[in-house]
Amino acid sequence: MPDRDDPSPFRRLPPVNELLASGPLAGSIDRLGRDAVLSAVRSTLDDARSRIARGEAIEVDPGALARSAADRLASDRPILRPVINATGILLHTGLGRAPLAREAVEAVARVASGYCNLEFDLESGHRGRRADGVAGLIRRLTGAEAATVVNNNAGATMLALRALATGREVVVSRGQLVEIGGSYRLPEVFEASGARLREVGTTNRTRLSDYERAIGPDTAALLRVHPSNYRIVGFTESVGISELAALGRSRGVLTIDDVGSGALGPGRPPVVVEEPTVLEGVQAGADLVLCSGDKLLGGPQCGLLIGREAVIRRIEADPLMRALRVDKMTLAALEATLRIALDPSRASRSIPLWAFLATPVESLRGRADRLSDRLREEFGLGAASADSVSYVGGGSAPGEAIPSVSVRIEPPLPGRCPGASEASRALREGEPGVVCRVQAGALWFDLRAVFEEDDDRIAGAIGAVVRG
Ligand SMILES: *Cc1c(COP(=O)(O)O)cnc(C)c1O
Numbered sequence: 391m392p393d394r395d396d397p398s399p400f401r402r403l404p405p406v407n408e409l410l411a412s413g414p415l416a417g418s419i420d421r422l423g424r425d426a427v428l429s430a431v432r433s434t435l436d437d438a439r440s441r442i443a444r445g446e447a448i449e450v451d452p453g454a455l456a457r458s459a460a461d462r463l464a465s466d467r468p469i470l471r472p473v474i475n476a477t478g479i480l481l482h483t484g485l486g487r488a489p490l491a492r493e494a495v496e497a498v499a500r501v502a503s504g505y506c507n508l509e510f511d512l513e514s515g516h517r518g519r520r521a522d523g524v525a526g527l528i529r530r531l532t533g534a535e536a537a538t539v540v541n542n543n544a545g546a547t548m549l550a551l552r553a554l555a556t557g558r559e560v561v562v563s564r565g566q567l568v569e570i571g572g573s574y575r576l577p578e579v580f581e582a583s584g585a586r587l588r589e590v591g592t593t594n595r596t597r598l599s600d601y602e603r604a605i606g607p608d609t610a611a612l613l614r615v616h617p618s619n620y621r622i623v624g625f626t627e628s629v630g631i632s633e634l635a636a637l638g639r640s641r642g643v644l645t646i647d648d649v650g651s652g653a654l655g656p657g658r659p660p661v662v663v664e665e666p667t668v669l670e671g672v673q674a675g676a677d678l679v680l681c682s683g684d685k686l687l688g689g690p691q692c693g694l695l696i697g698r699e700a701v702i703r704r705i706e707a708d709p710l711m712r713a714l715r716v717d718k719m720t721l722a723a724l725e726a727t728l729r730i731a732l733d734p735s736r737a738s739r740s741i742p743l744w745a746f747l748a749t750p751v752e753s754l755r756g757r758a759d760r761l762s763d764r765l766r767e768e769f770g771l772g773a774a775s776a777d778s779v780s781y782v783g784g785g786s787a788p789g790e791a792i793p794s795v796s797v798r799i800e801p802p803l804p805g806r807c808p809g810a811s812e813a814s815r816a817l818r819e820g821e822p823g824v825v826c827r828v829q830a831g832a833l834w835f836d837l838r839a840v841f842e843e844d845d846d847r848i849a850g851a852i853g854a855v856v857r858g
Contacts, residue, residue, distance in 0.1 A: 399442045404452040406431055412456040418463060420854040422821040430463040473823035474844050474851070478794055478836030480746055481784025483571060485825060487684040487691065488784075489742040490723055494689065497726040498719045508718045524721060527728040528696055531654045534672045534679070536702035538695050539724065540714035543682040544574050546693030547648060550678060551583035553708035554644060554701065555610035559588040563596035563629070565622055566615040570650075570785050576615060585610065595627040601637055611644040612637065614676075616666055618650035619785040631666070635675035644678065644701065647671035651786040652681035652694065657734025659686050659741075660748040662787050668696055677701050683720075685786050688743035689727035690720045746839050747782075747792070754795040754837045761797050761835075761845050768849070769856045772800035780838035794838040797848075801831065805856045816855045824851045 409415060409431045410424075419427050434455055441448050449455070473485060481487045490498075501508075511518035521539045528537035540546050551560060562576070567589065569575040580587040588609070590600040601612055614631050622628075631647050638645035647666075653659060655669025665686060671679035678701050683692035693714075695705055705711065716724075730740050738748045758775035765773035778796040781788070802808035807816045810828045817824040817833075822844075827834040835848060 399448075399450060400439060402450045403435055403438055404450070404455060406435065408452055409434075409456050409459060412452055414456050414460040415463075417858065418460065420857060421819075422463065422467070426467075426821065427459075427463060430459045430466060433466075434459040434462055471821075471823065473818070473825050474848060475839045476796075476824055476826040476835040476837070476848065478778060478780035478796070478827065478834075478838050479783035480743055480780065480839045481685055481782055481786060482825075482839075483784050488688045490690060491688070491727060491730055491740045491742060493730060493740065494723040494726040497722040501718045501722045506718055506722075508721070520715065520721070524725050524728060527725065527732070528654070528694065531656075531728065531731060532669050532672045532679075532696055534668075534696045535699040536697065538702050538706055538711075539683075539716050539721065540693045540695065540711070541716055542684075542691055543648070543650065543652075543680055543693040544570070544579065545714040546680045546695050547576075548579055548583050549705060549708060549710050549714055550646060550680060550695060551580060551585040552710055553705045554646075554678075555583075555585035557584060557586070558610035559586045559604075559606075559608045560611045560613050560646075561588045561590055561601055561604045561609060562613045562615065563591045563600070564589050565591065565593050565596055565626075565628060566613075566617055568615055568617060568619070570619065594622050594625055596629060597627060598629050598633055598637060601629065601634065602641075605637075605641050605643060609641075609643050611646050611677075613646045613648065615648045616650040618665075619788050621789050630674070631671055631676055632674040635677075638677070639675065645676045646678045646680065647674070647676040648680045650681060651685040652683060652687040652689075653685075654681075654687060654728075654731055657731070657737060659688070659744045660738055661792055662686060662747065662782060662790060664789060665787050668694070672696065678705075683724055683727075685784050686743070686782070687727060687731065688737075688741035690723035692716050692720050692724055742841070749838070751793050751795060757837055757842065757845055758795045758797050761837075761849060764849050765797065765799065765852060769804070769853055771803060771852070771856070774798055776834070778834060778836050780836055792838065794836050796827075796837065797835040799833040799835075799852070801833075803856055806858050807855055813855055816858065817851055820851045820854055822847055822851060824848055 475485050509520045525537040567576045590604045635645040649666045651665045653667045655667030668679045678697035681694050683689040730737050738744045762773040762775050765771045776798040778794045780792040780794040801810045803813050807813040810833050814828050
């Protein structure tokens with residue numbers, strides 16, 4: 391124990407353990423983990439020592455130091471931090487869409503901390519092309535002639551329209567004028583691109599003859615957009631990509647297929663049967679197929695442009711290409727993900743999104759039962775496993791309800807957050823943050839998109855809120 395009468399101000403600083411046990415910090419250990427709190431306490435004490443060494447008169451009172459460590463803890467906390475996704479929405483755009491495969495993360499780490507041959511041909515020693523490596527893999531996966539990569543699919547669409555159709559018309563069915571969320575609305579993307587939108591058909595029915603009649607001297611392309619996040623059902627008719635591509639060919643205009651989701655084919659993620667794949671678009675004869683990297687492919691955020699060599703070269707020559715280009719980390723993650731995608735059975739094990747979709751309901755139920763038992767026994771909570779429904783989300787496969795299992799907790803909870811919405815807020819703000827659903831006044835933790843090793847961390851996070 392330090393002697394409080396010691397005249398040396400250094401000796402009057404309280405020991406680390408005394409601060410850790412003090413009021414404002416003891417509670418934080420549960421919420422934020424001992425390591426984070428310990429590191430804040432050590433930095434606070436280091437800081438106090440340097441200030442004493444500089445001759446400043448500072449407060450060495452444990453209460454003041456603990457408060458200052460608590461402030462430091464709050465401000466040191468990363469703003470962007472990992473959360474556990476217990477919402478049952480697998481590609482949750484708010485939570486960063488697809489988690490990367492371990493191989494992809496390792497590939498990012500390998501290139502991120504140093505230099506790499508991003509645009510450099512190691513054989514010749516000359517400048518190389520940035521997307522060449524992944525283009526080769528995409529060609530193998532889809533049979534297309536060429537491919538390139540940009541920041542996301544919204545960028546890919548904008549770039550394609552600009553490079554291939556500025557000042558000219560692109561024909562789109564009225565049933566496919568999508569809004570993907572937030573700022574992506576197809577008519578607005580057209581306006582920004584400089585291409586003219588030529589709408590045909592009606593919301594529920596568009597025929598080949600509608601496209602035929604719209605083609606004229608100003609037509610640059612026919613565009614099919616996959617209605618990724620809605621379905622038109624009932625009295626409907628739409629034109630398949632094969633028919634559309636055949637029409638485009640016969641009339642000398644390009645056909646562009648925005649499949650949205652990014653399932654490349656030949657394999658598809660388990661459970662997902664309705665989504666079109668890039669492979670289908672290429673085989674149907676589309677000149678250009680567009681998709682996202684962080685939807686069903688389960689890779690990093692990016693937009694893939696896949697198609698005929700001449701079309702891809704025109705796109706790459708557009709000045710907007712430079713503005714939308716991806717960095718080395720994205721390319722590293724994409725390459726690793728594409729390598730896994732070459733073998734669909736490996737994809738179902740290694741790409742988290744695919745593995746989540748492949749998990750049998752019975753396995754989720756076993757985990758939910760164990761977690762609920764523990765929450766009942768350890769914390770006296772009204773917890774039980776319950777059937778629930780997951781969705782792919784992120785604007786993919788809207789019609790496909792995926793059976794899942796959740797842990798349901800009925801309020802009131804003991805402790806400072808008795809109600810479901812207060813408890814869900816405390817869980818979001820904890821460490822790790824847990825994002826669950828509040829439904830009919832209860833908390834639902836859907837396990838479909840939860841890594842099995844995170845089950846214990848969910849229990850710990852709930853425990854921290856209950857004891858809080
Ligand atoms: C998701 C989606 C987009 C936008 O893709 P981002 O990668 O999110 O920019 C565009 N078109 C379709 C059909 C989509 O599903």
